Amino acid sequence: MELQFFLPMIPPTCTHQEKQVSVVTGKPVFYDPPQIKAARSKLTAMLAKHRPERPIKGKGVRLIVKWLFPKGRHQDGEYRITKPDTDNLQKLLKDCMTEVGFWKDDAQVCSEISEKFWAAIPGIWIRVEEI
Template structure:
C-alpha cells in the first residue's frame, strides 16, 4: 500500500455528541443537523482521495488540524500563532477532532473499521494558521525493527 497524504481546505470541526429523544414509546439517538452537514462537506473532499478498496491491516494516521487564528487577538499573538509558537488550547478538543475525521473516513471506506488505526504519527495535533485546513496522512503500520534497550 502506498502512503495517502492530502490536504482538505476547510476549517476543522469536532464530532458533536449524539442527540437523544423519545419518539412515541421508544428512545432513539440521532446526529445533530450541524453534524450531518459537517460530515457531508468533509466527505465531499474525502471522496477525491478515497482508495479504490478499503485498506486492510494495521494503519498509522496523521492528522494536523489547522484552526483559524482568532481575529480578536493582538498582532503579537497572531504572529506567534502563525510561527507555530502558540498552539490552540481552545475548543474543539483533539479527541473529538480525531473522532470526526475517523468517522468520516470510515463512512468513505478508507478502511474496514477505524479500529485498524493502531498509532498516530508524530505531529498529530491542533495548530493555528491563516489558512484553516486538515492535513491527513495514512500509511500502513510497520513493526519497529529496533530491539528494546535493556535497562
C-alpha cells in the same frame, strides 16, 4: 500504502460528542443535529477525492492529522489549546474516512497523532500509512 493530502477548509468545531437523543416509543434514539450533519457531509465530500483505490483490510493503520484553525489574533503555527478536544475531532473524521472507504473498520487505526494549531491557511492535513 501511504497517502498524504490537505483539505483546504475551516475545520468543523462541532464534534461527534454533540449527538442528540430523543425518546421514541419509550426507547432512546440518538441522532445528529444539523451542524453535525453539515460537518459530516462536508468532510465526506472532501475526503472522497482522496480515498484509496481499495480500502485497507487486515492491516494496521497509522493516522496523522494536523487540524489548522484560522489564526485570528494568534501566531501562525501556534498550538491551539482550546476546545474542541482532539479526540472528539478525530472521532468524526475517522467515521467519515470509514464511510468513504479508507479502511474496512476504524478499529484498524492503531497508531494516531493528532495536533491542533492556529494557521494562516486553515484546513486539515492528513497522512495515512499501512503498518
